[in-house]
Amino acid sequence: MNDVARESPNFYRDRLGVAIQGVTLHSTRGGERTRGDPEAEFSAALDWLTRHSYQTAEGATYRNPSIHYIVGHDGRLARVVPERHGAWHAGTGADRRGANLNAIGVELVQPTADTPYPEALIARAVALVADICHRHGIPARRTHDDAAPGIHHHSDLTSRKSDPGALWPSEVFIARVAARLRALRGEAAPDDAGAAAALWAAVEGNARAVGELRSEVAALRGRLRSAGQALSG
Ligand SMILES: [Zn+2]
Known part of the structure; x- marks a missing residue:
């Protein structure tokens, strides 16, 4: 499967001047619509995160959220919002602060909260996040909010969210990103x-x-x- 690129119209241009200092990890969890099929979940997430707006049953119109990257179960990557712009992935579109401005958002395909993350997805996320950390000088460490430089979960930012959840191998992921980052910096052999x-x-x-x-x-x-x-x- 090839990587894909599709733009979203929803972002803050040039992050309104705020510097990148973190990565926010999300998971998609659209399983009711995609019946747990990871390929359908990847496509549905890409559609949702590139749409301009949606209407509720009551007729109210809202702008859609957006994201920088989506990682599929087979390791495929979708590029949506360019890193230099702020995607609307943490909070509402009106939330002109925090991770929407200072972090890069990564959606991990996970149809339901109890769907395990396969190795192909984890390996691609390791490579992606290590590369992001390398290019933006972000430390490969777990943080629990968007105030400190590092890698945090969406669930750290709001009690309304629980993604990427208990099945995400958080400690192993950070260790692998740190090893990869050392390799990118020429501090260690390029492996895990x-x-x-x-x-x-x-x-x-x-x-x-x-x-x-x-x-x-x-x-x-x-x-x-x-x-x-x-x-x-
Ligand atoms: Zn999320």
Whole structure:
């Protein structure tokens, strides 16, 4: 599948002068309309995020949201709003502040909140976000709002949203982006070796903690036995 490009008419020109300092991760969740089919979900998201406006059943007209990128399950990328403009992805179109102006919005295709993210999508998102971080000097670290430079989730910005959700492998993603970013900066081999090492260290740390817990339990058992003997003796 090839990448696609389609423009949205909805954006803030040149971000109204605000500098880029972050990435907002979203997931699409249009599953009721697309019946959970990731290909239909990609197309539906692209249609929705490039439309000018929509009408409610009551006849009110609203401008549509927009986004910079959409990443599909097969790793396909859609480019919508150019990075230099502010897309309307976090808050309403009237929200002339925060992530709409200072962040780059990335939609991850996820038909429903309980649809897992496949490796092809994660790998493309790693490459995309690392490249964004490299070009804009954004640190590869998880933040929990749009005030600090880094990578945050839409759910960090408003209690009305829960995307990209619990199935998004947030820590592994950040570790992989950080490894890729080091490679782009020429600080490491161009692969995920750094991320693998960080994960392995975490696993070894857990194993050590389990080992320490085991010896504590054994010591406790010993003390209980002695106490029992003292009582019965
Ligand atoms: Zn979102």
